[in-house]
Amino acid sequence: MNAPNAGAPALWPAPLAPSPVDAVLSVPGSKSLTNRYLVLAALTEGRSRLRAPLHSRDSELMVSALRALGATVTEAEGTGAFGPDLLIDPPQAAASADPRHVDCGLAGTVMRFVPPLAALLRGSTSFDGDPHARTRPMSAIIDALRTLGVGIDDGGTGSLPFTVSGSGQVAGGKLEIDAGASSQFVSALLLAAPRFEQGLHLIHTGSVLPSPDHIAMTVSVLRSVGVEVDDSVPFQWRVAPGPVAAFDVTIEPDLSNAGPFLGAALVTGGTVRVTGWPEKTDQVGDKWRSILPALGASVSLSDGTLTVTGTGTIHGAELADTSELAPTVAALLALADSPSVLTGIAHLRGHETDRLAALVTEINRLGGDAEETADGLLIRPAALHGGTWETYADHRMATAGALIGLAVPDVVVRDIGTTAKTLPEFPELWQQLTDSAVS
Numbered sequence: 001m002n003a004p005n006a007g008a009p010a011l012w013p014a015p016l017a018p019s020p021v022d023a024v025l026s027v028p029g030s031k032s033l034t035n036r037y038l039v040l041a042a043l044t045e046g047r048s049r050l051r052a053p054l055h056s057r058d059s060e061l062m063v064s065a066l067r068a069l070g071a072t073v074t075e076a077e078g079t080g081a082f083g084p085d086l087l088i089d090p091p092q093a094a095a096s097a098d099p100r101h102v103d104c105g106l107a108g109t110v111m112r113f114v115p116p117l118a119a120l121l122r123g124s125t126s127f128d129g130d131p132h133a134r135t136r137p138m139s140a141i142i143d144a145l146r147t148l149g150v151g152i153d154d155g156g157t158g159s160l161p162f163t164v165s166g167s168g169q170v171a172g173g174k175l176e177i178d179a180g181a182s183s184q185f186v187s188a189l190l191l192a193a194p195r196f197e198q199g200l201h202l203i204h205t206g207s208v209l210p211s212p213d214h215i216a217m218t219v220s221v222l223r224s225v226g227v228e229v230d231d232s233v234p235f236q237w238r239v240a241p242g243p244v245a246a247f248d249v250t251i252e253p254d255l256s257n258a259g260p261f262l263g264a265a266l267v268t269g270g271t272v273r274v275t276g277w278p279e280k281t282d283q284v285g286d287k288w289r290s291i292l293p294a295l296g297a298s299v300s301l302s303d304g305t306l307t308v309t310g311t312g313t314i315h316g317a318e319l320a321d322t323s324e325l326a327p328t329v330a331a332l333l334a335l336a337d338s339p340s341v342l343t344g345i346a347h348l349r350g351h352e353t354d355r356l357a358a359l360v361t362e363i364n365r366l367g368g369d370a371e372e373t374a375d376g377l378l379i380r381p382a383a384l385h386g387g388t389w390e391t392y393a394d395h396r397m398a399t400a401g402a403l404i405g406l407a408v409p410d411v412v413v414r415d416i417g418t419t420a421k422t423l424p425e426f427p428e429l430w431q432q433l434t435d436s437a438v439s
Helices: 031-041 057-068 108-119 131-135 139-147 184-195 212-224 259-268 284-294 323-333 346-350 355-365 395-405 416-421 426-435
Strands: 011-013 022-025 048-051 072-076 085-089 100-103 122-128 151-153 162-167 173-177 200-204 236-239 248-250 271-275 298-302 305-309 318-320 340-343 369-372 377-380 387-389 411-414
Touching (some): 022 259, 022 426, 031 048, 031 184, 057 100, 057 108, 057 416, 108 122, 108 162, 108 184, 139 151, 184 200, 184 212, 184 236, 212 284, 259 271, 259 284, 259 305, 259 323, 259 395, 259 426, 284 305, 284 323, 323 355, 323 377, 323 395, 346 355, 355 369, 355 377, 355 387, 395 411, 395 416, 395 426, 416 426
Parallel strands (some): 022 271, 100 122, 387 411
Antiparallel strands (some): 011 411, 151 162, 200 236, 271 305, 298 305, 340 377, 369 377
């Protein structure tokens, strides 16, 4: 796999906006939707097609994982602006049982969604990833598969690396887990559940369930391909067993990745329009339509274009459950005129990096005033200055630094290339955005 953004500078001077931006742009496909549909395509009874999928490190890692399991994934000419369509043929039932290996990189969807697929195949599949991947929470999925009778050797660590020994089938049935560390544990099991012999009755036993929007997306994706899911009881999901029909689906743009561009309108007092915005969606990024007005922007959606206009002044706010949007929100609040509180995001400590600690460290490094709480952040107004913004191999830390750099001179982002995880085109799109600011 070619490394996206391989030519990106180690130290990237964040462009300063000399005046309000005025831009129209589109963003590549949703990573969350692309990887969920890729997993489902590997469980179908025929060839599926993903139109306008994301092409990034995370999606390439998922494609490579499916190929390692015996699926065939080929590119086909499509109409998407950011790369070809994908055709997926699932692994054959009589596929080789020779040992397989999956490189998870730093992709939570790969390290959590793929082990249940491997459990449905005969033979062993080893999993490992980037150094920080070994610190990400994994015990819930490892313990869940063990409870379902799947052999797993993790050396007693409850984390990567580990090996799944599949028998070619999983009984399924009733299963209790605590998914408090990541909603992806629920999604991982739900996606594979149609192929379990008894389906799955999954119960979350913890008091807190982070990122429920992502679970709702998983349920919606399953239903879109004809899988019967009952989520009428809170913290419980019943997935009926049965075949998964092949499908042809167009992937929505990644609304979370649109956030830094929309935020630029607030930072500069300009206007940004993102095309292809769905009228109805399960993506958590649709929350920008409520978050940005709370910070002082005007927001409208018309004919598939989301338009955000800022005044040049950002207001502080109290916001809950901003999930993966939190790094972008925190960057905006570091530039706000009043104090802010973010709550309900304790689980971000287990993401690509400890995002709460990273955000506090980097905001304060530039002269800001931020601190961690038990489940979020406090951010107070302070005069920021230039400096090096560290990214910790985290794509959302990189884009947060770029956003602050629009308003603060001499901000340098280390490893802007880490944006290739979900948005390889970020440096080019960001330059297009800043070029729209006419001095």
